[in-house]
Amino acid sequence: MIEVEGLYHSYTNDERYAVRNVSFNIKEGEIFGFLGPNGAGKSTTQKVLTGLLPLQKGSVKIASKDAGKPDSSFYNMIGVSFEQPNLYRKLTGLENLGYFAKMYDVPTEDPMELLRMVDLEEAASKRAGEYSKGMQQRLVFARSLINKPKIWFLDEPVSGLDPTTSATIKEIIRRKKKEGVTIFLTTHNMHIAEELCDRVAFIVAGEISLIDSPRNLKLRYGQKLVEVEYRLDGSVKKESFSLLQEADKAKLNSLIEKGTVETIHSKEATLEEIFIGVTGRELR
Known part of the structure; x- marks a missing residue:
C-alpha cells in the first residue's frame, strides 16, 4: 500500500x-x-x-x-x-x-x-x-x-x-x-x-x-526476568531474577520453597528500553 x-x-x-x-x-x-x-x-x-x-x-x-x-x-x-x-x-x-x-x-x-x-x-x-x-x-x-x-x-x-x-x-x-x-x-x-x-x-x-x-523486538532484545518482593529479616526486599541464569533460578526456587515471596511479576523489556539500547538515543 x-x-x-x-x-x-x-x-x-x-x-x-x-x-x-x-x-x-x-x-x-x-x-x-x-x-x-x-x-x-x-x-x-x-x-x-x-x-x-x-x-x-x-x-x-x-x-x-x-x-x-x-x-x-x-x-x-x-x-x-x-x-x-x-x-x-x-x-x-x-x-x-x-x-x-x-x-x-x-x-x-x-x-x-x-x-x-x-x-x-x-x-x-x-x-x-x-x-x-x-x-x-x-x-x-x-x-x-x-x-x-x-x-x-x-x-x-x-x-x-x-x-x-x-x-x-x-x-x-x-x-x-x-x-x-x-x-x-x-x-x-x-x-x-x-x-x-x-x-x-x-x-x-x-x-x-x-x-x-514490537513482539519480535522484545523477544530479540529483551531479557527474561521476574521481579520478586520477598521478606528477609522483617523487611521487604525487591530483586530481579533471570530465568536463564542457573544461579538466579536456584535462588528464586529457594525463596519460593521458604515461603518468603510476597509478590512475583514477569518483567519484559519495554519498547522504549529497546529503542535506547539499539539506537543509543533517548526519546525526548
Missing part, C-alpha cells in the same frame, strides 16, 4: 539531509509506527509521503500512485491528522468539518457523526478558536476522517490528551484498522506504539535503525 525506497530530503538543498536513504513498505490494513525522538525525521518523512514537501530523491508510491506528483485522486484517498492544530478559528467545529468536506469529490462522512465520535457534539456550534488545545486536537483528528481515507497518516495522535480521551482515540484507530485502513503513525510515545502497531521503524538522525514487530 505504501512503498518507500531510498528517500532523501534536505531543507537546505545540499547534502545536509533531514532524511537519508529511508526505505520501508506498509501492507494494506497495517498500522506502521514510525518512532523516534524530536528532530529524527518523522514529520519530514510524513510530509513527503503526503505531498506537503517535494520529493527530492528516491521513490514513494502510495497505493501505486507517485507521491511526488500528487493529484486530486491522491488527496481523495488519504487523511492526515497533524500534531499541531491547524483550523479555521472563527468557524465552529461543525463549520470546519463541513468546509473541508466540500474540498473532496468523493463521498464524505457526516460531520456531526464525526464530532460525536470524538465527544465534541456539544461543542459543535462553538468557534474552534474557543476550543481548548485538547478539543482542537480532537477536531483535527476528526477532520482527518472526513473523506473516508483508505490511507491514514497520524502524527502524535494522543499527545497532550487525558487518559479517557486517549483511550477513545486509540479505540477509533483500532476500529479503522479492522475496516482495512492502512495507518502510518509517527510518534515518540513508545506506549501507544506497543499498544497499536503491527510493525515499527526506529528512526534517529534521519536514518532507520531497524524495522520489526
Whole structure:
C-alpha cells in the first residue's frame, strides 16, 4: 500500500539531509509506527509521503500512485491528522468539518457523526478558536476522517490528551484498522506504539535503525526476568531474577520453597528500553 525506497530530503538543498536513504513498505490494513525522538525525521518523512514537501530523491508510491506528483485522486484517498492544530478559528467545529468536506469529490462522512465520535457534539456550534488545545486536537483528528481515507497518516495522535480521551482515540484507530485502513503513525510515545502497531521503524538522525514487530523486538532484545518482593529479616526486599541464569533460578526456587515471596511479576523489556539500547538515543 505504501512503498518507500531510498528517500532523501534536505531543507537546505545540499547534502545536509533531514532524511537519508529511508526505505520501508506498509501492507494494506497495517498500522506502521514510525518512532523516534524530536528532530529524527518523522514529520519530514510524513510530509513527503503526503505531498506537503517535494520529493527530492528516491521513490514513494502510495497505493501505486507517485507521491511526488500528487493529484486530486491522491488527496481523495488519504487523511492526515497533524500534531499541531491547524483550523479555521472563527468557524465552529461543525463549520470546519463541513468546509473541508466540500474540498473532496468523493463521498464524505457526516460531520456531526464525526464530532460525536470524538465527544465534541456539544461543542459543535462553538468557534474552534474557543476550543481548548485538547478539543482542537480532537477536531483535527476528526477532520482527518472526513473523506473516508483508505490511507491514514497520524502524527502524535494522543499527545497532550487525558487518559479517557486517549483511550477513545486509540479505540477509533483500532476500529479503522479492522475496516482495512492502512495507518502510518509517527510518534515518540513508545506506549501507544506497543499498544497499536503491527510493525515499527526506529528512526534517529534521519536514518532507520531497524524495522520489526514490537513482539519480535522484545523477544530479540529483551531479557527474561521476574521481579520478586520477598521478606528477609522483617523487611521487604525487591530483586530481579533471570530465568536463564542457573544461579538466579536456584535462588528464586529457594525463596519460593521458604515461603518468603510476597509478590512475583514477569518483567519484559519495554519498547522504549529497546529503542535506547539499539539506537543509543533517548526519546525526548
